[in-house]
Amino acid sequence: MAKLGLIAMGAVALALVATAATLARAKSDDPEKVNAWFRGLSQPLSHAKHKTTHLHFYLHDTLSGKSPTVVRAAEAAMTKTSPTLFGAVNILDDPLTEGPELASPLVGWAQWFYALTGLKSMALLMYMNLVFTSLDHNGSTLSMLGRNPPFEFQTYQEMPIVGGTGVFQLASGIATAKTYFFNSTTGDAVVEYNVISVHY
Ligand SMILES: *[C@@H]1O[C@H](CO)[C@@H](O)[C@H](O)[C@H]1NC(C)=O
Ligand SMILES: *[C@@H]1O[C@H](CO)[C@@H](O)[C@H](O)[C@H]1NC(C)=O
8 A cells, every 4th residue: 555655656756845844954963952852852752743755866876987886895705606696795876866867956865885685586685875965955864774676576666764864853764766777788777766754
């Protein structure tokens, strides 16, 4: 059900629409300010007023050319003979843009890594920090941690948002990712992301 809802929302073509995002907490706050803000939330937290933000952007993963955004950081002795590349770790710093073209306005960066953790079928453990630079969210981050089984032929990969900073303090949410473009010769990819997050 939740999945269907998100797909429907994706179809509405949200263009980085933020609802009720406050600009006041866009920067990393000092501990005193964070404590004061935390105390100011009504208790219990489940009754605190929350905000919901929808984000839509494209991630550009470039392996080819002079400026790749991906590096193989580690692999195990068995990775080369493993059909699922078990044991490999890649580190990435990918630009995020409003539209699918790389020349489209930049909204931030995905600084992340994935590890190949499936022994029998390919599965990525994805740990991604989304670092936003666009006006409403400049300096704020969302952290995503999830499993991405690339060959399980689902249209969307669903991964949890596990936290955030700045305007996204105490965030939780769901990211859905879908390959928009893939060059099988170079491995270059453009991935469409829809993120819904609840924060305070
Ligand atoms: C985001 O913040 C940085 C650092 O404070 C600043 O240089 C940049 O101009 C800001 N970008 C936008 C779009 O406001
Ligand atoms: C994939 O990359 C190769 C090598 O750069 C290029 O020749 C080819 O046109 C690309 N294919 C697509 C569909 O972009």
